[in-house]
Amino acid sequence: MKVIINIIGSIGHKSLKFIANIGNFFLFCLSAISWIFRPPWYFKKIIFQVIDIGYFSLPVVGLTTFFSGMVLALQTYNGFTEFNSESTVARVVLTSITRELGPVLTGLMVAGRIGAKMAAEIATMRVTEQIDALSTLGTRPMQYLIAPKIIASVLCLPFLVFIGNTIGILGGYTIAIFKLDFNPDLYLYATIDNLQWIDLIQGSVKAATFGLIISMVSCYFGFNASKGAEGVGYATTASVVVSSVMILTSTYVITAMFFG
């Protein structure tokens, strides 16, 4: 009987802790957003973050979306030959990349690269008392550390998604022309003809949302890291896992908003 009570108690305790963490996260987000709009703004730090997120993420985003575009074109062609619908490859590649694959893959890559880096950096600062030191030196940690990262993430993700979409479509084009023997002009015409503003707008909304998710989640776990190397490790992995899950969840919500 005692064992059952202990198990139920443990489940209850973990549930309450989970709900408390969700509440703490939302309070953190509200606080962070409020500091974004209050001076002083650390423009130098924002610029450094934009370069780190927007420029240095280009290779990994480019590689991911290029090969994804290639695979998508190949698989679509193989699947659609059964229905003699090979000509729709361009449209399928374009729609899949701009609406889903481009933003989601870019978001996941940036979560793994930048999210982990943000969480590790801030967690290390937490466990080595650097965040406490900031407070004692007349600087607000949320304003100095967190706000620039959020601003840069929200600004850079749409740019990265745009580049990723372009490279992904190029990957599909490459396979279509050099392996599947499509006519280059016809393929290009089909791509441009099917491009819709709603796809681009939806992709940008997703990108900005993912940028917000990645920065908020990573900064939250870093800022609340417990003592020691284990705390830093936990913050880093938790930020990537939670960011990834939230990206996949929110992509459905946004898709439903636009096309539901």
Next chain:
Amino acid sequence: MKTILDIKNLRKTFGNNVILENINFNLLEGESLAIIGASGSGKSVLLKNIIGLLDPDTGSIKINSTEMVNLPRKDKENLLLQLGITFQHGALFDSLRIWENIIFKIQNQQKISKVNGRKLALSIIERLSLKPEILDLFPSEISGGMQKRVAIARAICGNPKILLFDEPTSGLDPVTGSVIDKLIISAVKTIGASAITITHDMASVSRIADKVILIDNKTVSWSGTPKEMMTSNNLKIKEFIKTTNPKLFA
């Protein structure tokens, strides 16, 4: 002499756990106070209450006659600019060079140029007999003892009224510890500040402190001068004295 820090009836709990209660002491202008106590006695919690990282449950903390508890955020931040703090492991900012670390507080209050900032950092480290060559290095490129010295330099930048040192000699060899103590004495004299040092190191206490308080059983259980520690009947004080050379307190 004027009272620069006055703490009355401070109480701090975490949940149901009482860490500190009935804490009363003051610090005079120019005075150097050492806070000693066993590990886990609440010394760091007390320090964090003084420097505004934690808020006491009840009690009063007055800095230069201004009550800090329940002060609006902006006023509290301005008040705390009068403090200079060194943390146990230095807490230097990894991504900034040594000179940027030292002038960090001043740089955020008034934008100063790179040239003037380096000059200011140079003048401070020269006062503390540190080598100018370290200015352009990053904290990871200097030793732990050097990091502690740079942390002291950062603390005194801006000429604060109260310097607080959290275990300044922990993890250091006795020779380097003695150097740090001399730097603390020099720093206090140079800027005419008062000082609070949290330490386990009784040799440090004998060198730097005008007054000592013992945190034991959640409260201030003894206070006096380092010499008075030798004749005290307090059991905890006797234990602390036993661990070191009594001649230090002669």
